Amino acid sequence: MSNLEDLYREIILDHYRSPRNRGELAVPPATRVEGFNPLCGDEITLYVELEDGIVANVKMMGHGCSISQASASMMGSAVKGKSVEQVREQIRTFKQLMTVHESTLEHDGEPAKVDLRALGELAALQGVVKFPVRIKCAALAWNTLSQGLDELA
Ligand code: ZN
Secondary structure (H helix, E strand, O other), X not given: OHHHHHXXXXXXXXXXXXXXXXXXXXXXXXXXXXXXXXXXXXXXXXXXXXXXXXXXXXXXXXXXXXXXXXXHHHXXXXXXXOEHHHHHHHHHHHHHHHHOOHHHEOOXXXXXXXXXXXXXXXXHHHHHHHXXXXXXXXXXXXXXXXXXXXXXX
């Protein structure tokens, strides 16, 4: 288990140090949404561009702790090229991951109800659930994206 935790920490640090999808998009056609986590001071400005119901492009600016920035970076890569419905499903899955407590973990340490394979690198954030204060950090980008999709709908 500690090897896995090391790997997860490495993935998070890699995304924090080299964030993907940094930048801005022209509005319109993109939508701009801002998110703020006052508990930690994390900020994100997200640009989402849809094309025929597909997330054609995602860019973001922001700053904050390693968890918030790594989560945003991973999210951008995970949702690009996906349909709005698929992205909403990813948001649901991620929120599930953030609410899985250890009591619901199976013997092998995998969350019982969450399909981690569907999350790819985002599974690296599952350790965050042990630190309730950080859940809002990890969820910031996803809540902001969810808001953006609502505005585009
Ligand atoms: Zn934070």
